Amino acid sequence: MNRKLRILLVNSNTSAATTQQVANAARALAPDVEFTAIESRCGPAGIGGRADVVISALATFEAALEAAPGHDAVVVACFSDPGLAALREVLDIPVVGIGESAYLTASMLGARFSVVTPGLRVAPMVHEAVQAAGLVSRFGGVTLIDDGVIQAENRLPVLIEGVARAVATQSAEVVVLGGAVFAGLAQAVAAESDVPVVGSVEAAVVQALALCRLQAGRATIGSYSRPRRKLMTGVSPVVAQHLAIGG
Amino acid sequence: MNRKLRILLVNSNTSAATTQQVANAARALAPDVEFTAIESRCGPAGIGGRADVVISALATFEAALEAAPGHDAVVVACFSDPGLAALREVLDIPVVGIGESAYLTASMLGARFSVVTPGLRVAPMVHEAVQAAGLVSRFGGVTLIDDGVIQAENRLPVLIEGVARAVATQSAEVVVLGGAVFAGLAQAVAAESDVPVVGSVEAAVVQALALCRLQAGRATIGSYSRPRRKLMTGVSPVVAQHLAIGG
Amino acid sequence: MNRKLRILLVNSNTSAATTQQVANAARALAPDVEFTAIESRCGPAGIGGRADVVISALATFEAALEAAPGHDAVVVACFSDPGLAALREVLDIPVVGIGESAYLTASMLGARFSVVTPGLRVAPMVHEAVQAAGLVSRFGGVTLIDDGVIQAENRLPVLIEGVARAVATQSAEVVVLGGAVFAGLAQAVAAESDVPVVGSVEAAVVQALALCRLQAGRATIGSYSRPRRKLMTGVSPVVAQHLAIGG
Amino acid sequence: MNRKLRILLVNSNTSAATTQQVANAARALAPDVEFTAIESRCGPAGIGGRADVVISALATFEAALEAAPGHDAVVVACFSDPGLAALREVLDIPVVGIGESAYLTASMLGARFSVVTPGLRVAPMVHEAVQAAGLVSRFGGVTLIDDGVIQAENRLPVLIEGVARAVATQSAEVVVLGGAVFAGLAQAVAAESDVPVVGSVEAAVVQALALCRLQAGRATIGSYSRPRRKLMTGVSPVVAQHLAIGG
Amino acid sequence: MNRKLRILLVNSNTSAATTQQVANAARALAPDVEFTAIESRCGPAGIGGRADVVISALATFEAALEAAPGHDAVVVACFSDPGLAALREVLDIPVVGIGESAYLTASMLGARFSVVTPGLRVAPMVHEAVQAAGLVSRFGGVTLIDDGVIQAENRLPVLIEGVARAVATQSAEVVVLGGAVFAGLAQAVAAESDVPVVGSVEAAVVQALALCRLQAGRATIGSYSRPRRKLMTGVSPVVAQHLAIGG
Amino acid sequence: MNRKLRILLVNSNTSAATTQQVANAARALAPDVEFTAIESRCGPAGIGGRADVVISALATFEAALEAAPGHDAVVVACFSDPGLAALREVLDIPVVGIGESAYLTASMLGARFSVVTPGLRVAPMVHEAVQAAGLVSRFGGVTLIDDGVIQAENRLPVLIEGVARAVATQSAEVVVLGGAVFAGLAQAVAAESDVPVVGSVEAAVVQALALCRLQAGRATIGSYSRPRRKLMTGVSPVVAQHLAIGG
Structure with missing residues (x-):
């Protein structure tokens, strides 16, 4: 090499x-x-x-x-x-x-991972993907954020709030940011969060x-x-x- | 109507x-x-x-x-x-x-269903499909039959033997014939079998x-x-x- | 025939x-x-x-x-x-x-089904039945409606509200009306709901x-x-x- | 008392x-x-x-x-x-x-329990019972013994062989004797076996x-x-x- | 003896x-x-x-x-x-x-058991233990009570409230008091509760x-x-x- | 860096x-x-x-x-x-x-992974670990090899045979070599095998x-x-x- x-x-x-x-x-x-x-x-x-x-x-x-x-x-x-x-x-x-990688990587960083993502209609699809990966017993669920986040000037506050909500309502110990559109943001979100945050592209x-x-x-x-x-x-x-x- | x-x-x-x-x-x-x-x-x-x-x-x-x-x-x-x-x-x-229909229909006809199908490489894919359908706890497994069955003049003997093997080795109580190429054969196979047989197209x-x-x-x-x-x-x-x- | x-x-x-x-x-x-x-x-x-x-x-x-x-x-x-x-x-x-039929039929109509039914004490029994059917990974849960619905003149509003609640709180994508006493009402409920509604007798x-x-x-x-x-x-x-x- | x-x-x-x-x-x-x-x-x-x-x-x-x-x-x-x-x-x-008690008790005595019992037709029913008890992840399966055991003069050899087979073929770490008709025999079977043996009536x-x-x-x-x-x-x-x- | x-x-x-x-x-x-x-x-x-x-x-x-x-x-x-x-x-x-005993014993007393315990950080560990016991399908979850309960003069009110909350929010049909520090209190808690209460030391x-x-x-x-x-x-x-x- | x-x-x-x-x-x-x-x-x-x-x-x-x-x-x-x-x-x-890493890594390389390892008594412990990791639905099982492998001059033939057996008997699509003592051998085993082979230390x-x-x-x-x-x-x-x- x-x-x-x-x-x-x-x-x-x-x-x-x-x-x-x-x-x-x-x-x-x-x-x-x-x-x-x-x-x-x-x-x-x-x-x-x-x-x-x-x-x-x-x-x-x-x-x-x-x-x-x-x-x-x-x-x-x-x-x-x-x-x-x-x-x-x-x-x-x-x-x-980036989906499978994020689920597998997250499962080394906490007992239970949630996915923060926009899009009500994709939540069942995320659930199916986690189940196909075999990790449903480690999954806390999908925490939805507003679709507007995708076009937002500054997405960080929305993502940080989503992570906090996943922790509070789904007992998430680690959170995956679900979507290619959040590439590059995970470390900044993690810096403001109580749990590890896994960017899916990064994973x-x-x-x-x-x-x-x-x-x-x-x-x-x-x-x-x-x-x-x-x-x-x-x-x-x-x-x-x-x-x-x-x- | x-x-x-x-x-x-x-x-x-x-x-x-x-x-x-x-x-x-x-x-x-x-x-x-x-x-x-x-x-x-x-x-x-x-x-x-x-x-x-x-x-x-x-x-x-x-x-x-x-x-x-x-x-x-x-x-x-x-x-x-x-x-x-x-x-x-x-x-x-x-x-x-025809896959999902067969799994759901079979689960009304016995405690445990197996799938008889040719193709070593598709067995894991059948397993994934049953899991996605949610029925893995009712699933006995895939019983493989020879790929040659697809071109065979008379497929019945191969299918009947496959069903018998699913019963003997996987405790199948009902068997699905997996594949569009077996359309129309299920009733004849069932007539020679100890358990109900579900054709997938028919289902x-x-x-x-x-x-x-x-x-x-x-x-x-x-x-x-x-x-x-x-x-x-x-x-x-x-x-x-x-x-x-x-x- | x-x-x-x-x-x-x-x-x-x-x-x-x-x-x-x-x-x-x-x-x-x-x-x-x-x-x-x-x-x-x-x-x-x-x-x-x-x-x-x-x-x-x-x-x-x-x-x-x-x-x-x-x-x-x-x-x-x-x-x-x-x-x-x-x-x-x-x-x-x-x-x-009518129970098993409803669960199986519902699972062809959405990723996740809930059951709307009266009777706090039957909720665990419904859960056990879904598990026995093998479909617990597709199950959103029981959404309870008031027992009074059984004697009500007009049951539609209660059922419609129950379906809406199942969608909102359990992310149901399809809803089963649980009970013989709701026979004949599903299509009318579906007409006022955001998701498919399965009558159990009908199923x-x-x-x-x-x-x-x-x-x-x-x-x-x-x-x-x-x-x-x-x-x-x-x-x-x-x-x-x-x-x-x-x- | x-x-x-x-x-x-x-x-x-x-x-x-x-x-x-x-x-x-x-x-x-x-x-x-x-x-x-x-x-x-x-x-x-x-x-x-x-x-x-x-x-x-x-x-x-x-x-x-x-x-x-x-x-x-x-x-x-x-x-x-x-x-x-x-x-x-x-x-x-x-x-x-005696069924539920045996499953729960066995699960304190080894990582994986099997059930030794006569009756091909009851095997799926045992599986359903273990699943209903919630213990299917601890279950090795049913090891069938001949129906004749019920009328046998001396049932011990059949049971001992059944336990040995459960160990060899299902990696059982503990075995349940399934059925009221085996009441009183578990300790004698255990004495000749490599793993703990749970009588269901005794449990x-x-x-x-x-x-x-x-x-x-x-x-x-x-x-x-x-x-x-x-x-x-x-x-x-x-x-x-x-x-x-x-x- | x-x-x-x-x-x-x-x-x-x-x-x-x-x-x-x-x-x-x-x-x-x-x-x-x-x-x-x-x-x-x-x-x-x-x-x-x-x-x-x-x-x-x-x-x-x-x-x-x-x-x-x-x-x-x-x-x-x-x-x-x-x-x-x-x-x-x-x-x-x-x-x-005392953990495993409590889970197994509780599962004979109701369809679904919850654990009442202090300590946010132990909740995932309880979940892991229930899963290892094989009983996750019978588990309603952890209902957290305040850490202060351990030093409290009178722990009964906190435990009774915890049990009531487990019933109301997790549909618990039986509740385990999680921890050696609650030894001796279960019967008194049960006397004021709507569901059976299992002390873990007692179990x-x-x-x-x-x-x-x-x-x-x-x-x-x-x-x-x-x-x-x-x-x-x-x-x-x-x-x-x-x-x-x-x- | x-x-x-x-x-x-x-x-x-x-x-x-x-x-x-x-x-x-x-x-x-x-x-x-x-x-x-x-x-x-x-x-x-x-x-x-x-x-x-x-x-x-x-x-x-x-x-x-x-x-x-x-x-x-x-x-x-x-x-x-x-x-x-x-x-x-x-x-x-x-x-x-090295255990968890191997399970997670293997699950990106095939539908179903087996573990090749010596030691009859550790097989249930491997099963427990895979379940704790959440990956039991992806797990084919443990394929045992002789304990003597640990002291063997040349371990490759034993490992290669083990992998082949895992493929033949457990439908493994990827195999984990279980144990620190096999560090450094995976690539050589993979070169002689039909499926990917994951060394646990390497993973x-x-x-x-x-x-x-x-x-x-x-x-x-x-x-x-x-x-x-x-x-x-x-x-x-x-x-x-x-x-x-x-x-």
């Missing part, structure tokens, strides 16, 4: 501003790492529902497959982790999602570095082994190249 | 042969219902992995949105239920998946009819309420029409 | 008024089906505790065994599903309970029809196979006929 | 021989206690299915209500604990079941004594508070006296 | 006053039993955190090993059960902890008596079998004697 | 050879980090039981407190994570355990680095906040300094 590690950050939505924010947070956290940051080419500008996830999962998958060559790991920078499992199946390098970056260093190997059997080639039609060239013949 | 109910069957893979088999099984089970049967326009010919699910989820979503008008319910005819949650969010009519058809009759209403809040319109780019016209502005 | 399906509705309590209400709701929902409606010959006029369940389980069992011949399915119309498992063991036709009727159509077969081994004949004393003739020799 | 404690043992089946065996085991274990032993007046001679449980639950309930006056506690001596919850609701003295006797001594009080609200009087028809006099008016 | 049973009570903290209170409560509950009461020789005067548990676990282990000879059972009198598993591994007599005493009478045997394999002798250095003589050679 | 990170490795047992192996593995994995490696001053030479854990928890706690100053993180290098929670409570720097090192970089903050309330000073007697000076006054 004489050269710098190269990590690909894929913002699952189409907002270049969010991509930039994610990249800035990653670079501040890991100035010794080289980051490439891209966004999905198509799909929603913000991901906040079940259809959004289906659409951005394929967009994320395609964008990541295309840009992955030359990188050591991929970070899916959307709190719903769209396309994460598919990328792990197809790529040979570690792939992490994914450190977990990607952890897996890069670990070199644990690649499954050749099971649900994460490389797919067998099969007849596939009408998919984009990069997907076809990784998965399909014929067409 | 003076007219016949109309149900849209969406085969998530691109195999017209599978579509035909699904349609035949549905019509045999419900000759009083009008079925439209279509397949995904793009994606894999058979769905057996995590990338396949991502690709066919969007293909299923698009195909179903396009064909749904004029129908009373939609059946997603793929055991992984790709796109199911997204369709429920967007459409105003009931949408069921979805009867559950679609159940929900049509129930008329339980539509969520206007929560994670299945209709998505708010938002900036969405580069999606197909039918998706754009349901979800997006701009673009 | 040239003849109409015939479904036996067994009200587990002794109130003929409740039986009538259940029958009316079933007939309105399924005018194409022939319903027989009976009540238990003995036991409590309303079921609201653990002793009530033990008493009415046998009464339901006896009443259903006696009246079952000639029917295609049985609905146990009591939210505690008394005698359900016993009837499934003994009868060759599908048997459903059982549609699930009975689903199982009738499915013809999934009968267990000949396991805990739902027909009991072996054994010495049984002092039981009613119909129970003796199904289960006992000697006496 | 100058007088001896008096415990009522209710054998839920109608076999006087089993009653006698239960009484003998109880007296050997607690010669300082006065035991009354009765059996159900009606129902099956042996309980091995779901209908049996419904029938014997009411028979147990009636028999126990009738004989309870003058006793300090009641033991329901059937591994399915029929009528247990109902008796707790109605009686003011502690009531324990219930010691737990009954524990609760007698504890004097923890009686619920006046909740699902175990005394039922409110209500219209009840056609029930036996003792049930009527405890539960009903009118009729 | 011609002689009185002898039970060793080990207060895990160093407070002689607490030891005395525990002993008094035990003797009042079981005047027919001989109790020896000791405290840890070192460690914290009150146990209220994770480091406290580590320190007092070894202190409890050492104190109990030293004093155990001649006794029939050991009670670890600290709600965190420090050293409980280790003592079970090493000693041949039953060992119970442990009755469970110790239950296990003494049961004589269920000793594991010779598995995680509670006696440790193999191994090289151990720098431990106290009594630990060395039980566990070590060399040194 | 101009200086190298400094991580303290604490081997919980007293074997200097194991300490050396752990240090070598850590340095090979992270040559850019400065490691200090120490072992417990007292307790067992190898940790394989419940008493061992109690003894080594305090020894680990004391050793780590003493050596921690000047370091950026602590790794507890024993698969039972003795003293981990206590150190997190007391120290201001991140503390990780802890990368997670320690992840938490160092994350800087998520310190709890000032809850079960991981710094203990309040209290009366503590007879403890070692370093413990006294961190926890106690008086004495």
Whole structure:
């Protein structure tokens, strides 16, 4: 490892501003790492529902497959982790999602974690994700903050209040800031909070570095082994190249 | 309800042969219902992995949105239920998946259900689906049968043996035949088995009819309420029409 | 199936008024089906505790065994599903309970269901039933409404308020109206609610029809196979006929 | 407590021989206690299915209500604990079941308990009971022994082999002998086994004594508070006296 | 059993006053039993955190090993059960902890138990202990009371209010008083409460008596079998004697 | 971060050879980090039981407190994570355990992880640890290998066979090598295996680095906040300094 590690950050939505924010947070956290940051080419500008996830999962998958060559790991920078499992199946390098990374990291920092996030409709989806991760017995719940936080000049007060509310009402011992749009804010929020605060983009970056260093190997059997080639039609060239013949 | 109910069957893979088999099984089970049967326009010919699910989820979503008008319910005819949650969010009519329907139906027929299915790599995905459905405490596990069953002239002996093995090794009290490719075979398998056998396509058809009759209403809040319109780019016209502005 | 399906509705309590209400709701929902409606010959006029369940389980069992011949399915119309498992063991036709049917049906309509029901003392029993069904990870809890609702002229406002409270305090995405006494009211409640509303009698009727159509077969081994004949004393003739020799 | 404690043992089946065996085991274990032993007046001679449980639950309930006056506690001596919850609701003295007592006691003696019992059809029912008790994460499973053991001259070798098999195949650290018919045998089985062995009747006797001594009080609200009087028809006099008016 | 049973009570903290209170409560509950009461020789005067548990676990282990000879059972009198598993591994007599005993006993007295205890920081530890016991599905939660209760002249009003709050806010059907410092108060609290109240020291005493009478045997394999002798250095003589050679 | 990170490795047992192996593995994995490696001053030479854990928890706690100053993180290098929670409570720097780290890391690499480890008696303890971590739904179980592996010249073949067996019999998709004694071997085992292999020491090192970089903050309330000073007697000076006054 004489050269710098190269990590690909894929913002699952189409907002270049969010991509930039994610990249800035990653670079501040890991100035010794080289980051490439891209966004999905198509799909929603913000991901906040079940259809959004289906659409951005394929967009994320395609964008990541295309840009992955030359990188050591991929970070899916959307709190719903769209396309994460598919990328792990197809790529040979570690792939992490900011949702899963945040849940796992938080569980080392306290007995019970809550997620502070805007968006009433995503709360059940967060619950499903924590359950899929296997960590529901460690989960305090979702503490909702106002959707307006996303456009706010200064998001810190809203986030700090959210963390305090999670502590008071859900007995949270550690809090995850749920969403790529909060990249770079966790340490400032933690400084004003009674419990550790985990930024989800930050958690994914450190977990990607952890897996890069670990070199644990690649499954050749099971649900994460490389797919067998099969007849596939009408998919984009990069997907076809990784998965399909014929067409 | 003076007219016949109309149900849209969406085969998530691109195999017209599978579509035909699904349609035949549905019509045999419900000759009083009008079925439209279509397949995904793009994606894999058979769905057996995590990338396949991502690709066919969007293909299923698009195909179903396009064909749904004029129908009373939609059946997603793929055991992984790709796109199911997204369709429920967007459409105003009931949408069921053959996986979820089979798990729920089986749980009324015995204390513990197993799934007989080919494909070593899908076993963990079935487990994840049962867990997401909330029924893991009722689940006996996956009993694998040889992949060759899909192309076999006569699939009955393999399925009957699989059911018997699920009973003997997993204490199954009811067995689900996992996969659209087994549509129409469950009753013949049940006739030679010691426990009830649930065909997954058949379960979805009867559950679609159940929900049509129930008329339980539509969520206007929560994670299945209709998505708010938002900036969405580069999606197909039918998706754009349901979800997006701009673009 | 040239003849109409015939479904036996067994009200587990002794109130003929409740039986009538259940029958009316079933007939309105399924005018194409022939319903027989009976009540238990003995036991409590309303079921609201653990002793009530033990008493009415046998009464339901006896009443259903006696009246079952000639029917295609049985609905146990009591939210505690008394005698359900016993009837499934003994009868060759599908048997459903309004509790279990409601939980399973609700889980296709939202991420998290709550139960609106009167009766502080039954809340733990509902929780136990959901856990036995295996669906506790999908359960939001019981939202209590005043007992007076049962005698109220107009129950709709109380039920509508209960649903709203379940949404607000338990993040319910779908609500079950718990109890045979609410038969026939769900659609009207749903019309005034933000989430789908599942009537429990209605859910059982549609699930009975689903199982009738499915013809999934009968267990000949396991805990739902027909009991072996054994010495049984002092039981009613119909129970003796199904289960006992000697006496 | 100058007088001896008096415990009522209710054998839920109608076999006087089993009653006698239960009484003998109880007296050997607690010669300082006065035991009354009765059996159900009606129902099956042996309980091995779901209908049996419904029938014997009411028979147990009636028999126990009738004989309870003058006793300090009641033991329901059937591994399915029929009528247990109902008796707790109605009686003011502690009531324990041999199933629940065995599971709770076993969980103090090892990390993981298995149940050795005859009867393929009861295995799912045992699983359901352990889940209802809340102890499924401590449960290794049911290890089946041949039904013939019930009539065997010498049951010890079969039980000892069953315990050894539970240790070898389910990693059991403690084993419960499931069934009233094994009363009095646990210590002899334990003497030949590598792990602690809990007799279910014995566990219930010691737990009954524990609760007698504890004097923890009686619920006046909740699902175990005394039922409110209500219209009840056609029930036996003792049930009527405890539960009903009118009729 | 011609002689009185002898039970060793080990207060895990160093407070002689607490030891005395525990002993008094035990003797009042079981005047027919001989109790020896000791405290840890070192460690914290009150146990209220994770480091406290580590320190007092070894202190409890050492104190109990030293004093155990001649006794029939050991009670670890600290709600965190420090050293409980280790003592079970090493000693041949039953060992119970006041936490585990209380949870198990409570689960026979109602559908859902809560724990009333002071100390915000111990709430997550109680949750972890209930989960380790396997009873989390029966757990209503921790109801916190003010820390000042420990020094209060009259603790009854605080405890009674705590129980009432657990009933009102957590739907508790039975309440555990969490902590050795409440030994002897449960019956008086129960007398003023709507639900049964379980004192944790009292629960442990009755469970110790239950296990003494049961004589269920000793594991010779598995995680509670006696440790193999191994090289151990720098431990106290009594630990060395039980566990070590060399040194 | 101009200086190298400094991580303290604490081997919980007293074997200097194991300490050396752990240090070598850590340095090979992270040559850019400065490691200090120490072992417990007292307790067992190898940790394989419940008493061992109690003894080594305090020894680990004391050793780590003493050596921690000047370091950026602590790794507890024993698969039972003795003293981990206590150190997190007391120290201001991140503390990780090799057990917990391995479980969390593995869960990013496959759907289901197994643990390969020697020692029949530790299997239940591993199960308890996974449950405490919250990951039991992701756990395939413990695959036992012969105890002799610890002294073996060449451990690779035994470990490789163990991994293969975990895949074949527990459907493991990723395998954890359980124990500090396997430090440094995971990559070589992975090279010969069909699934990713996670070394537990290696996982802890990368997670320690992840938490160092994350800087998520310190709890000032809850079960991981710094203990309040209290009366503590007879403890070692370093413990006294961190926890106690008086004495």
